[in-house]
Amino acid sequence: MPTAGRSFVKRRGGLVNCRGRRPAGLSVPRSVMVHEASAPTMTNFRDHHPRNAAAAATRRHVLAISAGLAIGGVFAAPPAGARSLPMATRPIPHSGEQLPVVGLGTAANFSVGADEGRRAALGEVIERLIEGGGKLIDTASSYGAAEEVLGAIIPPEARGRLFLATKLENADMASGAPELRRSLDRLRTGQVALLQLHNVSRASQSLAAFRDWKAEGLCRYVGITTTSDRDYAAAEAILRREKPDFLQVDYSLAERKAETRLLPAAAEVGAAVLTALPFGRRSIFRAVAGRTLPDWAEAFDAATWPQFFLKYLLGHEAVTAVIPGTGNPDHMADNLAAGRGRLPDAAQRRAMAAFFDAL
Numbered sequence: 001m002p003t004a005g006r007s008f009v010k011r012r013g014g015l016v017n018c019r020g021r022r023p024a025g026l027s028v029p030r031s032v033m034v035h036e037a038s039a040p041t042m043t044n045f046r047d048h049h050p051r052n053a054a055a056a057a058t059r060r061h062v063l064a065i066s067a068g069l070a071i072g073g074v075f076a077a078p079p080a081g082a083r084s085l086p087m088a089t090r091p092i093p094h095s096g097e098q099l100p101v102v103g104l105g106t107a108a109n110f111s112v113g114a115d116e117g118r119r120a121a122l123g124e125v126i127e128r129l130i131e132g133g134g135k136l137i138d139t140a141s142s143y144g145a146a147e148e149v150l151g152a153i154i155p156p157e158a159r160g161r162l163f164l165a166t167k168l169e170n171a172d173m174a175s176g177a178p179e180l181r182r183s184l185d186r187l188r189t190g191q192v193a194l195l196q197l198h199n200v201s202r203a204s205q206s207l208a209a210f211r212d213w214k215a216e217g218l219c220r221y222v223g224i225t226t227t228s229d230r231d232y233a234a235a236e237a238i239l240r241r242e243k244p245d246f247l248q249v250d251y252s253l254a255e256r257k258a259e260t261r262l263l264p265a266a267a268e269v270g271a272a273v274l275t276a277l278p279f280g281r282r283s284i285f286r287a288v289a290g291r292t293l294p295d296w297a298e299a300f301d302a303a304t305w306p307q308f309f310l311k312y313l314l315g316h317e318a319v320t321a322v323i324p325g326t327g328n329p330d331h332m333a334d335n336l337a338a339g340r341g342r343l344p345d346a347a348q349r350r351a352m353a354a355f356f357d358a359l
Contacts, residue, residue, distance in 0.1 A: 087133030103136025109327030111144030299339030
C-alpha cells in the first residue's frame with residue numbers, strides 16, 4: 001500500500017508519488033522491465049539513435065504490458081548484498097583519479113528549453129546520480145539546449161562533486177575557441193573536467209588546441225569521440241598519435257565492433273574509455289521485450305535488463321565508465337545499480353553475447 005502521508009497516482013508503469021517516485025516494496029517482473037533508450041533528435045545524426053516507428057511501437061507495447069502488471073510493482077530490486085555496496089570506481093589511467101563507473105548522457109533528454117516542469121524532473125535525475133554515488137555527466141555543444149539546461153539546473157553546491165564533460169565540433173583554435181567559450185558560458189563554469197573533440201573522422205585531426213586549453217585550465221582532460229565504425233580507423237590513428245586522456249566510443253551488447261581494435265588501442269595508450277550509446281543505436285530493449293532475465297544473471301548481480309546490458313560493458317577491463325542517457329529519475333537509479341556488486345567475467349560475457357545474438 002502507498003506510504004501514509006504521501007499522495008500517489010496511477011501512471012503507466014504503476015503507482016507513483018507526486019514527485020514521480022514509486023512506493024517502496026513494489027517491483028515488476030524482470031520480463032517486463034523496460035528502459036528508455038538514448039534516442040536523441042538533435043543535429044548530428046551519427047551521434048544519435050534514429051527514431052523509427054517499429055522501435056517506438058515495440059516500446060509502447062512493452063510499456064503497456066508493464067502497466068497491466070504494475071499493480072504488483074515496478075523495478076526489480078538488486079540483491080540485498082549489492083544494494084549495500086558503494087558505487088564501483090575505476091582510475092583514469094593518465095592521472096589515477098577515480099571515476100564512478102556509471103554516469104549520465106544528455107543527448108536525448110536535456111534539450112528542454114525553458115520548460116520548468118521538465119527542468120525540475122531533470123534536476124531530480126542529477127540528484128539521483130549524486131545520491132547514488134555517480135558524478136560523470138556528458139554533454140556537447142551540439143546537443144541543442146542541453147548545456148544551457150545543465151548550467152541552470154545543477155545546484156551550485158553540487159558542482160564540485162561532478163565530473164562534467166562536453167564536446168566541441170571544431171578542433172582548430174580559430175573556430176574552437178568561441179565554441180568552447182559558448183559552452184563554458186552555457187554550463188556556467190570556468191572549467192570542465194573533460195573536453196572532447198566530437199566524432200573524429202580524419203586521421204590528421206589534431207588535439208593541439210585542446211592541449212592549449214588544458215594548459216590554460218579550461219579543462220582537466222582532453223579526449224576524442226567516435227560513434228561510427230566507418231571512422232574507427234581515423235579514431236585509432238588519432239589515439240595512437242595524440243594519446244588523449246579519454247576515448248568515447250559507441251559500444252553496446254548489440255554493437256561490439258569497438259572490441260576489435262579501438263578498445264585494445266585505448267588500453268595501449270592509457271586512454272580512459274566512456275561508452276556512448278550503451279543501449280545501442282536502436283533500442284536493444286526491443287530484442288528482449290517480454291523475455292525473462294536469465295537466472296544466471298544473478299551470478300553478477302544483474303536484476304534488470306538495463307543492468308544486464310550495462311554490466312556487459314563494465315565487464316570489459318578497458319571500459320572506465322558507461323554513460324546511458326535518461327530523463328527519468330527511476331531509470332537513473334536503476335542504471336546506477338549496474339555499478340554495484342559483481343561484474344561478469346570473460347566467460348560470462350561470452351555467454352551474454354551468445355544469448356543476445358540468439359534472440
